[in-house]
Amino acid sequence: MSPSPVSSTPILRTVLVWSGTVTAALAVVGAIVGYLVAGTTGMWSALVGVLVAAVFLGITGASILIANRWYGNDLYVPVFFGIVMGGWILKFVVFIVILLLLRGQPWIEPAVFFVALVASVLASLAVDVVVMLRMRVPHVSDVELPTDPDAGDRTDGMPPAP
Template sequence: MSAPDADRPEAAPTPDDPLRPVLRRALRDMLVLVVAVGVVGTVVGLVIAGSSGLWGALIGVAVTLVFSGTTVVSVLRTTRSSATTTAGVVLGAWLGKMLLLMVVLAVLADRDFYDRRVLVGVLVVGALGSALLDYRAVAKGRVPYSAPGT
């Protein structure tokens, strides 16, 4: 007599979550954007405002990296969690980013070692570029509306 499970095929491994490649692409593209904005921003900052422009660009790149990367990483880390958990993590990350931004802006308010115009320029380019890259990753991603078997 054979074992009860001997004639049943093994369960097929579950496919990787289809959302993960979309999020990985968004994260990869965002990192490339941050590097490009960092290189261009520091060069332009140096030309426009000297060392204060360099510092403005570096601060802008750091803030852009934190803001753009946190949301994608939060969703990527919670793809296998419930929607409530994912929403809670994303909301918590957003609140943390806002608090961090307020602290950074309060600390930098009376400092003069950086150029504010370069900082704002880098932030605007980074935020708009990141939003466009996220949109492109989602629009080109192939994510089914429902899971197989449901």
């Protein structure tokens, strides 16, 4: 498989890998802290909170990576926005459904769930910032600049300007 010509692809792949690592660490820490705070109910609440955040934050990066596969196609822009917006709408609907299903469950400690969810979102934002600061991407990317006819790149048969 040839590398993607879209400059965001390596950034998004790196974000997904780092986010997976941070999510695993948060799951372990959250489970331990949740257990110490509220027993097994707290442990499961923390694990579910971290998992929900990881899945929903990963959908955005994955949808952009999938949409980037159409780069160079005439329908790239509508396909890209269709996939990304569809992913966001899907996330919104599924998030509401999950919250409605988890509301009032006896094995969920709401405070632990909320703290785990917020900690996961903040950790994901921190990963995004660190990856963006460390990646070396040109300020102008994914474009082809036109040639300069006056510099000798004329194609109309006329000699270059002096």
